[in-house]
Amino acid sequence: MDTSVNEHYRRLLQLPTPWRVTAVEENLLGQRVTIRLTWPEGAAAVCPVCGQACRVYDRMEERGWRHLSIMQYLLELRCAVPRCECPEHGVKTVAVPWAEPGSRFTTMFEVFAVQVIAACRSLSQAAELLRLHWDAVQRILERAVQRGLARRSPEGLRYVGLDEKSFGRGQDYVSLMTDLVGQRVLEVVPGRDIGSGLALWESLPEPQRQRIEAAAMDMGAAGADRP
Ligand SMILES: [Zn+2]
Incomplete structure (x- = not known):
């Protein structure tokens, strides 16, 4: 050997x-x-x-x-x-x-980074733990969305999570939709209001929305604004 x-x-x-x-x-x-x-x-x-x-x-x-x-x-x-x-x-x-073509990170690093981002309240906290500039965190998220889209199969999605993350000084937010089973990021939109929540939800094609059995929501502002 x-x-x-x-x-x-x-x-x-x-x-x-x-x-x-x-x-x-x-x-x-x-x-x-x-x-x-x-x-x-x-x-x-x-x-x-x-x-x-x-x-x-x-x-x-x-x-x-x-x-x-x-x-x-x-x-x-x-x-x-x-x-x-x-x-x-x-x-x-x-x-x-x-690695995937064009990425500056290995696939294993990207998968880990997405898990850290999902577990953190803010993108800047995730960036700190990952020792990355938050631009890089954003790019990793965008790529995760692309992967999520590429692998999104109409019958695969049952449980989604809607989550807000702050970045910068806590004044700016993005909202994420994740597949709670497949651990994929499905979509990222700016803001954390009801509009952001709707934008996330509407990013799913109608036939897919029909099949969702449960959505876990962790968006403070969106919750407060709900009718
Ligand atoms: Zn060839």
Whole structure:
């Protein structure tokens, strides 16, 4: 068994072959660990559109993804992602197993961040716990909504939650609708008044609303304004 540090982290990250960990760098003062990943030279890449094996065309500039922390250290994965040349689809950036295209966070980090956001009263509190700027928290929420929309199946939704979150100095609010079973964020709208509650509710297509069995509401202002 290969017990090198690199192989140890490759296993912990559950990286499929032939992805490799080429370095694990620690910056104790900066409270950071960086793991460098690579698609080995000579290995055929996979077209992200059709899945067929094709040659590596070139590599993108190295970039980073924030991952779940390791002990008290922030963990970043870094990689120069290859682009492949598919005879059918041309030059495409290879899909990486740890993140969705375009995200600066790993999928596991995004899922955790959404759970933290859901558990916190305010977005700034979530941002603090996650050690993120609140812009990043907003982006993570937007992406979670996109994922929720992509996976929203008409028969899947039974119980939804409507929640308000403050951000900034507690004067601004967003309202969230979540799928209480699937733990998905379904929609985010500004404000926390009855209009926000309605906007959330109306973001669901009518046939879906018909199937909702219960909605848990935790929106103070909306509750007070209810007729
Ligand atoms: Zn292709």
